[in-house]
Amino acid sequence: MLEMEAAPPVIADYAIVERAIEFISSRRRDQPSIDEAAKNAGLSLRRLEQVLERWARLTTTAFLQAISVEHVRELLRNSAAALEEAHPVGLSGPARPRDLFAIHETLTLRDRRSDGLVLRYGFHPSPFGEAVVVAAPQGLAGLGFVDDDREAALGDMRRRWPRARFLADADGTGAYARRAFDPKLWRLDAPLRLAMIGSDFDVLVWETLLRAPVGSATTYSDIARKIGKPTAARAVGAAVGRNPISFVVPCHRALGRSGALTGYYWGLARKQAMIAWEAGRVAEVVEWVGAAMGKNISSAPC
């Protein structure tokens, strides 16, 4: 049963951004201008400017840059380094704001089959449309997006863990949604707990993905090399595609070596949107997480 509430502003903003991305990338060779994109989305240039500012602190030119092939190529130039920069929380060394800001725990084998597992779910606004959030007792287990109807998005989550019981509990999942999408809440001293439900290989790939900093990108072959299976790039790609915790486990930061965005389970426009959003928000992330890191690390022995 869907209530027909008015879409929150952030969801309306994403609908506009997505439309702009689709318009611009479908007509890339014509070099469409930003106000053509605005007109196509049915609003004035000034409005689109304001939407982009609200959505990701992006100006129109910064937005065009963030969704350009040049930007992706630039990200890929540092793809191998992306996985190396990060180190686990708590190690000594210079404070690096782009380090991990999430921890996770892996469920047991029994839980992995999800027999008797109780999963709570809710729908919440996000910068990438309405999100479906699935929480296990141990932590955040699933995050996906609603395109047309909520039942489809929820059905997708149900199919991932067919033997689990699903309970509607938006109050229980709301905190996860807020944490996942608000950089101000990405705190090292209060990490987001993730419940990864998958095969050992899947979980290893997802853990590796977590090391890619905000606003960076990596490649399937870099991940394969990182986990010591340099020939397993395709298997890595498949595991990345099975990632149930979209955005938080940043599968949108996994790109093809060639500079192709490759696929994205929740839609290519959404992957581009996430890349653009991070380009706009990365300074803010560095500021907030960096401040938190400073406090944490200064007391640690070097």
Place this chain on the structure above:
DNA sequence: AGGGCCCATCGCA
């Protein structure tokens, strides 16, 4: 160096 133009941005109504 100076002048003039273009254009993105942003405050304002």
Place this chain on the structure above:
DNA sequence: TGCGATGGGCCCT
């Protein structure tokens, strides 16, 4: 949503 002030960048003299 549209207007206009602002200011940076750029070319030409």
